[in-house]
Amino acid sequence: MTVETTPSREPQDAHKPVRSGDAHLRIVGAAGLDRILRPLHRWVWSDARRRGEKLLKFAQTEADGGRDIARAAERTHDALLRRLYLRHALDEQRHANLFRTRGRAILREVGQKREDGDATFDGNFFSPGERGLDDLQVDEESEGSLLAFLHLSEKAAARRFAVYQEVLEVDPVTRDVFVDVLKDEAFHMNYTLSQLKRVEPKKAGWRLWWARLTRLWKGYLRIASAIANVMGGIVLAVQYFVILPIFALMAKRSAKKELPGWAPARDGGERSLRSQY
Amino acid sequence: MTLKKRGRIHRGLIVIGSAIPSIGGFARGLWASEGGKKWLAPLVVFLCVTGLVLVLAATVEALAPFIYTIF
Amino acid sequence: MKILGLSAHYHDSAAALVIDGVPVAVVQEERLSRKKNDAAFPLKAIEWCLEQAKLEPEELDAVVFYEKPMLKFERILTSALRAFPKSWSSFPKAMKNSLGEKLWVKGIISSHLGIPGSKIFFTEHHQAHAAAAFLTQPAKRAAILTADGVGEWATLSVGVGEKMDDGRVAIKLLRELHFPHSLGMLYSTFTAFLGFEVNEGEYKVMGLASYGKPEYVDQVRQVISPEKNGAFSLHLDFFDFHTTAKRSYSEKFVQLFGKPRAPHEPLDPTTPEGARYANVAASVQRVLEDTLVEITKSLHEETGESVLCFGGGVALNGVANGRILRESGFSEMYVPCSPGDAGCALGAALYADRIFFKNPHVDFPDHPYWGPSVDPEELAAVASEDGLPIETVASDDALLDRTVDLLASDKIVGWMDGPCELGPRALGNRSILAAPHTVAMKDRLNKEIKYREEFRPFAPAVPIEVAGEYFELPPGGARLGAFMSGVFPVKPEWRDKLAAITHVDGTARVQTVERDKAPKFYALLEKYGKKTGIPILLNTSFNLAGEPIVTRAVEGYSTLRRCGIDVVIAGRYIVSKKPSHAVMPTDGGTS
Known part of the structure; x- marks a missing residue:
């Protein structure tokens, strides 16, 4: 048996320590709008059950985000980016575990979820500004546009998390979770920017502006489709109450004629494959 | 081999174009069904026509809220 | 054409x-x-x-x-x-x-x-399910059963198939049950009640059932009752899935079975509450099995066929399949590698x-291997760029020897070979392999790799010729095990030595491996048997929680980097992991 071991090739920058979290916290201070909305954030986070359920949703978002980043690592041909993405994916996996563990602990403390399901208001429109709201199609992005997108997403998330940890004085344990996560978010925010400048030094600024515009456009599309969704729902609900009752009556009458148990199978004749019915 | 990429609007138009004969086939199928479903045909046709508006709204998602104003 | x-x-x-x-x-x-x-x-x-x-x-x-x-x-x-x-x-x-x-x-x-x-x-x-079940297997004639949540109207259908000598084929579905009377929906309702995700957590219900006693069978029989010729109907007062998408069970269901489990609630079958959930799981599992056995018994009597082809999502229930094979009268049973949609x-x-x-x-x-092939060079390239140790071996034989050495020394191996499998199960081409002997290995896989509940079992892979030495296979069991479609008892004398794949009730979801369908995997099992005395490996799908099974080599590599797998093997390359701090950048690569 021939055994050949490839010598290890470490990037020169691989062993540098992470900069202190405090420095990052200053970098990612809360955005203006979030500062103004701080009382609202404080109210949203004040309820323990809501807090637990929000943390579980964050866990899901982080886990999904981690999978997206792992996908980015699998796609890239840039070795350094692959390593950074893989570390990023592991961070997201860790965050998901932190949020999940804390969320479950809170929900255990306050008792089980109400049986009628998800009736509590969870302030979803204050979701973390990470990829939970940003429909990321990793396979369709170029290296530069993906980095720009990730940078903006991480920045938004870091700012939002900074506000959360500020308003969580009622729950120091959860606050510590955000402080912990925030350190990584700052790292993600910084590496995506520095890598964007390395990968596309001349286009980095343009990429960032394009990513901002894209986020804005996607934001509009989300609002437009939400409005359309509501309008469509109203139209169909009106149809339901105006047009359906008479048909419902006939459907119920025909249901009474159906016998329980076996029914003959439809005739699978030759003609039938052309029919959609 | 890569499938030829068609724009969202182009694809939407193809879907709407093929929907009309499909609705006709659906109504004919219901009318001819042995299970006594004739009474369902008018409702199905009405809802399918409503559905075309939904398809149109999805095709031009940026204008979706305005499309619903036709109601 | x-x-x-x-x-x-x-x-x-x-x-x-x-x-x-x-x-x-x-x-x-x-x-x-x-x-x-x-x-x-x-x-x-x-x-x-x-x-x-x-x-x-x-x-x-x-x-x-x-x-x-x-x-x-x-x-x-x-x-x-x-x-x-x-x-x-x-x-x-x-x-x-x-x-x-x-x-x-x-x-x-x-x-x-x-x-x-x-x-x-x-x-x-259900025509598509029936064709997938009947036309992908070798028998000339067979009875056909399909069962899932719902297709158009049909939720379950029975029929017969025949491949005639002149090449013509007939598939005749005789009769069917209609929505909302559905075994798949019944099982999914309990899946939701037990706090698992519908269309994903049904395996968990089956795994959990082994921890419980069927003490709620009478209650389950209140929600589903038998009709003529093995048919059944659901009592719709207990369900909501036919009226709303929000919840599948009704208040009356909750009154009958108690408080549903919230998804985030820990599930430990050793606690009283966990035992209740396990008992509910065991009860619905028992009723599902009884119902399927009744239907297949009557189908066997009606058609006189010796082979049963079973398709649809319900056919993924290996415990039920084992009972059908033992009790229905069919001497052979075939479930395709991808019985679902x-x-x-x-x-x-x-x-x-x-x-x-x-x-x-x-x-x-x-065979199930119809998907994209793995490119070993891709694995070598990314591992080399990242500075991970790569062993290159000279021949397939040497690769198998080296892999056996790794497995025998309790390493967990990500194994990628040839085209990927169709269906939800890794059957030796995109598998995580490990020694099947200890509980510690099962715990390690659950905690470091699969990140999943401890009550879920792992499956063994064994050469088909010797499967009967280790597992209590009924006639036709070895055939059913080709795609891990049946759950069978591990012989008592082997349970201690196969602790990682023996479920709490002494059973295992056996994969029987045939030389002509998976020659390399078969040879690996043989060599492992020669080294350790037991030609069996633990075989679980090569993926992480929430991700599909890997397809490309780089996806296997990425999985290696994100969990506790020790090595990944593709072609003649063996890539192992180094301590994470040595390869993971800790800053943004700004210099």
Whole structure:
């Protein structure tokens, strides 16, 4: 048996320590709008059950985000980016575990979820500004546009998390979770920017502006489709109450004629494959 | 081999174009069904026509809220 | 003839290309899009299939969709009408869902592939299941059973299939049960009640059932009652799935079975509450098995056939399959590698080919390996760039020896070989392999790799010829085990030595490996047997929680880097992991 071991090739920058979290916290201070909305954030986070359920949703978002980043690592041909993405994916996996563990602990403390399901208001429109709201199609992005997108997403998330940890004085344990996560978010925010400048030094600024515009456009599309969704729902609900009752009556009458148990199978004749019915 | 990429609007138009004969086939199928479903045909046709508006709204998602104003 | 089969829009979309009666490429969309249970229109899968045959879409003779969208819509609308006015909140959502996209499949196919409507065909959902079950196996005649949540109207159907000497094929579905009376929906309702995700957590219910006693059987029999000839009906007062998409069980159901488990609530079968959930799981499992045994007994008596082909999502329940084989009277039972909706893409294409176009039946090997092949060089390249140790061995034989050494020293191996499997199970081409002997190995896999509940068992892979030495296989059991479709007892004398794959009730979901279908994997098992005395390996799917099974080598590599697997093997390359701090950058690479 021939055994050949490839010598290890470490990037020169691989062993540098992470900069202190405090420095990052200053970098990612809360955005203006979030500062103004701080009382609202404080109210949203004040309820323990809501807090637990929000943390579980964050866990899901982080886990999904981690999978997206792992996908980015699998796609890239840039070795350094692959390593950074893989570390990023592991961070997201860790965050998901932190949020999940804390969320479950809170929900255990306050008792089980109400049986009628998800009736509590969870302030979803204050979701973390990470990829939970940003429909990321990793396979369709170029290296530069993906980095720009990730940078903006991480920045938004870091700012939002900074506000959360500020308003969580009622729950120091959860606050510590955000402080912990925030350190990584700052790292993600910084590496995506520095890598964007390395990968596309001349286009980095343009990429960032394009990513901002894209986020804005996607934001509009989300609002437009939400409005359309509501309008469509109203139209169909009106149809339901105006047009359906008479048909419902006939459907119920025909249901009474159906016998329980076996029914003959439809005739699978030759003609039938052309029919959609 | 890569499938030829068609724009969202182009694809939407193809879907709407093929929907009309499909609705006709659906109504004919219901009318001819042995299970006594004739009474369902008018409702199905009405809802399918409503559905075309939904398809149109999805095709031009940026204008979706305005499309619903036709109601 | 060149026929493309498609399944899409509900769960597990897939594409299958059949040329001159033989499958040439079949793949689930999730394996290419990397989104678990991807239900989107399978563009990537279609592209890959056409690429394998170097075909342009216009060269296809037919595209066959796996169900009839308008018949399905009729069922959805009729159900909403019957539930009026309780269905008021779910009606807009259901209509938007159907009318906004799913109803217009013909146009969607035309718009993506650029082919005329005259080339687009539609089988019924259970016809596709039946074809996937009957036409992919070698028997000339068989009884057919299909069961799932729901297709168009049918939730379960029985019939017979025959491949005649002159090449003609007949599949005759005799009768069916209609929505909402559905074994799949019954099981899914309990899946939701037990706090697991529907269409994903059904395995967990089956695993949990082994920890419980069927103390709630009488209560389960209150929600489902028998009808003539093995049929059954659900008592709809206990269910809500037919009136709303929000919850599948009603208040009355909760009164009968107690408080449902919240998804985030820890589940420990050793606590009183956990034991209650396990008992509920055991009870629904028992009733499901009893019902299927009744149906198959009566089907056996009616048809006189010796072989049963079983398709549909319910056929993934290996415990029930084991009982059917033992008790129904059929001497052989076949469950395809992908009995769920993904397999319907292949079923639809084969049904159109044999039944509609009347092409003669052509036998083809009944293996599951129809997907994209792994490129070992890709693994070597990325590992080399990242500075991970790579061993290159000179021959397949040397690779197997080295792999056996690793496995025997309790290393966990990510194993990638050849084309990937169709269906939810890794069957030796995209598998995580480990020694099957200790509980510690099972715990390590659960905690460091799969990140999943401790009550879920791992499966063993064993050469088919010796499977009977270690497992109590009924006649036909070895055949059923080819795609891990049956759960059978581990022989008591081997349970201690196979602790990682022996479930709490002494059973295992056995994969029996045949030399001609998986030669390299078979040889690995043989060599492992020579070294350790037991030719059995623990075989679990090569993926992390929430991700589809890996397809490409780089995906296996990425999985290695994100969990506790020790090595990944593809081709003649063995890549092992170094301590993470040595390879993971700790800053942004700014210098």
